[in-house]
Each structure stands twice: as C-alpha cells, then as structure tokens.
Amino acid sequence: MTATLTRIRQRDWRRLSRHQLFWPLLILAALLLFNLPFTPNFFSIGVRNGHLYGSLVSILYFGTVPILVALGMTLVIATGGIDLSVGAVMAISGAIACRLISHATDQNSVSLVFTAMALALLAALAAGLFNGLMVARAGVQPIVATLILMVAGRGIAQLITSGFILTELSRPYAVVGGYAAAVPTGLFIVVGFVAITAVLTRRTALGLLVESVGGNAEASRLAGVRAQRIKLMVYVFCALCAGVAGLWNSSSLGGADANNAGLWIELDAILAVVIGGTPLTGGRFSIGGTVVGALILQTLKTTIFTIGIPAQANMVFEAVVVIVICLLQSTDFRRRVGRLVRLPRPPRQRQAPPGELADAGHGPAIASVSQESVEATS
C-alpha cells in the first residue's frame, strides 16, 4: 500500500519536475522567499502618492524593459537566431522620441507625443527590418548581422541626441513610463504584449512555424514554410519590443541617454530567455518561461539591493547566481552531480547514468524507459 503510494508520488514528482516551468518557478519562489527574513514587509503592497507601492510592485515596474526585450528575443532565439542590437534599438527609439518632444514648443501636446512615439517605433521597425534582411535574405549569421547595429546603433543614437543627454518635461509622455490608474503603465504594456504574442504563437500555427524554422530552416522551407519571411518577422517583432522598451525607459527617466539607455540589456534578455528554458539552439520556446526568467533576474537585482549587499559585489553575486542557474539547467551537470550525490531519484539497480539509452538492452532500463514513454504520451 505505502509502496504504491510512494511510487505514485514519485511519478507525480517526476512529471511535475519535468514541466518546462518547474525549475524557473522554483528558483523565482526561492528568491522571493529568500527576501522575507531580510525585508519582513517584502510581500506587502500599499498605496503611496496615489499609486501602488511595494517591493513586488517595483519588481514589476522595473521588470518592464527586461520582460519586453526578452519576449522579442524569445522568438528570435526560437528560430535559432540571436539579436544583439536590442540595446542600441532602445537607445535609438528613446533618442528619437525625446529629440522630437524636447524640440517642440508645446511639450504637453498629446498629438505631438503620439507622433514622436510613432516615429520612434518606425525607426525601431526599420532597424528590425535591417537585421531581418541581413539574416533571412543575405544569410549572414545572426550574431554577426546584429553586431553591426549593436556597434553602429549607439553611434546613430548619439548622432540623434548630438551627444547630449536630452531631457523632456512632457506630461503625457511621462505616463508611458509612469502610472496609469495607480498601476504601472509598463504592466499594461507588458501584459498586452505577452498576451498578444502568446495568442498569436500558441492559438495559431505561427508558433509552430517559428519552431520549425528554428528546428531546421531548410527542411521547413522544403515542407512549404516561408522560412525567410518567418525569420524576417521575428527580427522586426524583436526590434518593435525593444523600441517600446526604449520609449518606456526614456519616459520613466524623463530623458534620453544615448550612451547608457539599454546598455547590456541584450545580455540580460538572452539570460532571461535561457533561464526560462528556451534553448539557444532554437526549435523550441516558452513565453511563460521567458517572463519568469526575466522576473528572476529582476528579483535578483532587487534582492541584491534590499538585503544590502555592497554595490560593488552586485555583479559577482549576479554572476555566481547565473552560473549556478545555468549549471542547474545543464543536463550534463545534473547527470554528473546525480552520479556523485544520488539526488532524490527513485533507487535503481543499474549503475549507468539515466538518459543514456545506448545500454537500454537490460531489464531495469527497459522498464524505466517504457514507463517514461507512457508518461510522455499520457
């Protein structure tokens, strides 16, 4: 009786731990709980100055940029690509919007703000189109193709701001990176973008097409998928996300800094995507995982700040956590450690590490393999 119960529990545990979001959510929960002893009111949310206030709110507030950029990056990575230019695109879009607004006579005109934002996003789309054409049409490696704009884009942004930090005082524009109805506007933007992306990729065939291109671009082309067009689309979408993130960033700062806007965001975004369980090799993606991954990174930054780790130790702490997360997700690492420590795995007779199907010719191995395949199909 107890034996069957433990077996069922083991099986449930295994199924749960195999779920795509299991590890990312576990890490996020652990990080959040880790804060409790240091900041007892970590989970409390209050209202101050007419808008929500609290550690969780600030994580969501500052999470806007990483989530948005990582969302676009997820699709790019799912096609087997990478986009290094997102930081530069953020700088360009912020620079254009602030330049147009700060040079206008009436900064508070709503139509002006909308025109400025539209033009900024148009520039972002053009950048995405450039990346997409380089990758899809010219067949340049994504990392190189987007390196061009990563290097030149910041120069272009500086050209737009003439090397200064442009400040603007537009009230309507401040709403973008501020609060709407007591809730951070960024939250609405993020939820909207994530929902639309999730619906478009998971309720239509688009997600499948993206994954097929990432799995094998040539095979999917032969199967009738317009691989080039899909690739072009994801780079344009990624740049659009970065453009919106750039608008949010410049609006929340009240100005455009061509040198520092979105600096290193490409690295954060790629990390968020990888932590969220989307492999860099492409062919598979998880939007929920990416959102959780970006939240993990943002929570990590907030944690470092609130538990009072000295500022100069920030990066070391971040690096160590990132290395640990990457190692935890590496199946080779888990296999090696599992062999040494024998983690909470059901006891098995065989000594060979799990996952090596080459020696599946022996009794217990066959049993475990068939059990796993039953689970996978059910």
Add this chain to the structure above:
Amino acid sequence: MTTLKIDAQRSASVPARLRILRDPRLPIVVTAALLVVMYAYGSYRYSFDQQVPANLLINNSYLIVAAVGATFVILTGGIDLSIGSLVGFSTVLTGLLVTRHDWPVAVAAVVVLVAGAVGGLLMGCMIQYFRVPPFIATLAGLFLFRGLSLMLSKESIPINDKTVASIAQFHVPLPGGAFLSVGATVALVVVAVAVVVLHYTRFGRRVYAIGGNEQSALLMGLPVARTKVTVYALSGFCSALSGLVFVLYIQSGDPRAAIGLELDAIAAVVIGGTLLTGGFGYVLGSLLGVLVIGLIKTIISDEGTLSSWWIKIGTGALLLLFILLQRAVASRRT
C-alpha cells in the same frame, strides 16, 4: 547580383582571373587594400610622418593581443565575451599587487597571467563538460570578472612603480627615427607566436579541424575536449596579457577599463576575414582588422570636426561591408 550568378554558372570552367574572386582569402586582401588606401588618404590629407604607423601599433597594442585570443576562440566556432572584463580585472589585480602589496612587477605579472588563463580554463570547462553554450558561459565570465575587479577596488589605482614606469617609457628604436613601445613589441611577438602555433603545430591544425566540423574532428580521434578547453584558457591568457599591456598604456589599474573591448576584438576578427562559424581565418587578418579600426579612429580624431560617434558608425559600416563581402565569397564557393 547578376554577375554573381553568372560567375556561379561558369564555375566549372573558370579562368584564372575569376578564381581569384572565389578565393576565401579575398576579404583579407580587401582589408589590406583598404588599409593602404586609408593610410594613403590620411598621409595625403594630414601629412603623416613615419611615427604614425608605429603609433597605430602602440595605441592599439592591447586590442591586438586581445584579438589574437579572440581569433583562436572564433576559429573553433566559439565566442568569448569575457575579454573586456578580464582585461579590466588584470589591470586592477596588477595595480593592487604592485602598488598596495609591493610585489615585484615580474611576480605580479606572472600571477595575473595565470589568473587569466585559469579564468579562461574554467569557462572552457563549463562549455565543454557541462554543455553551457559559449555565449552564456563567457557572458557569466563577463559579469564575474567585472564584478571581481569592482570588488578588488572601486576606484582606479594609480601605479607609481619605477619599474612599470621605465618599461612604459622604454622605446624600441625602429629604422627611420620611429620607435615602438614595449606593449607594441609584445603585441607583434604575440601575433608571430600565434601564426606559428596556428600553422605549424598539431594544436593549430586541431583548432581549424574543430572549427570546420567538431563531429568529424571527434570521429577522427582528435582530442576535441582538451583542445577546446585549451583554446578558452589561451584566450583568457591573451586577455590577461592584454591587461598587462593596457597597464603600461594607462599606468593605473582601472576596474572600469576596457568595457566592451570584446566587441572591438570580435569586429577586428571579422573585418580580418575570419569566419565566425569557425574553421577559416588568419591571425594576420585580425592584426589588419585592428589596424583598420585604429586608422579610422586616427583619421576621425585628426579631422577634428567629426564627432566621436562617427567612429562607431564607421566601424559598423565597415563590418557591414566585410560581412557582405564574406557572404558573396562564400556563396560563390558552394
């Protein structure tokens, strides 16, 4: 585009003059030609003297050393994003050991070089044995080493050591009245050693083989794991050496030194004609790539009216040019 297609059709019976166009070494030749043209333009416009080419080497010596390390990694089909951070870390470590702890310069230099190599080795192990993608593993290295250097010292440490000062001011005379710094000499030696290692040793052949096709290299019985880990350790060593050269250049240990240097190094490698997929390229190409980027900086700063952001735009435009050129060459080869 049309000429391109015609070339491809005729490829069965190409005359010798077209064979040159299909040679993968074309980008390197173009880089060299560009360097000559730019230099000629510069010397015509700003009347360069014989010290200008020497200064080009002196001012970019640390980048040359870093680019050599990056060339090895890229030849295996990997990437190293930790170069800039490791350079910064090395400068701070040198400053700390020499100034605060009064270590002899030679001992400090050896410690720094070993630290760099070990750092690269650890990243290589993460990549090879735990299958962490090179991009992510070296990205973690980027954070780690920048963070470590900020932890060692928040501020820049001035190095007032007499030995360092005398090495930094030592001039290696060249014929014609020009001179090289010690850093530039080190950079040239590193390039020479790298050429020998890549083209005349078994290790070099393995690097090319892994970049060409890692699976085949493994099936051929080459020690892929050892070679790849060594390559990342080598890149870490080059970064540390680049940091030492940088110390001679700025005579201080700055935790914020060389931010983004890895991008310059990768750009130089690409402009130098090395394929980022690995398996093809020359160290001398990377040297030319560094010199082209350096010459752009020299010309733009000599022009005076052009703002600094044109350097970035110019580098980006050059990258674009060379990448498209590589594509054209590669598409004709197939």
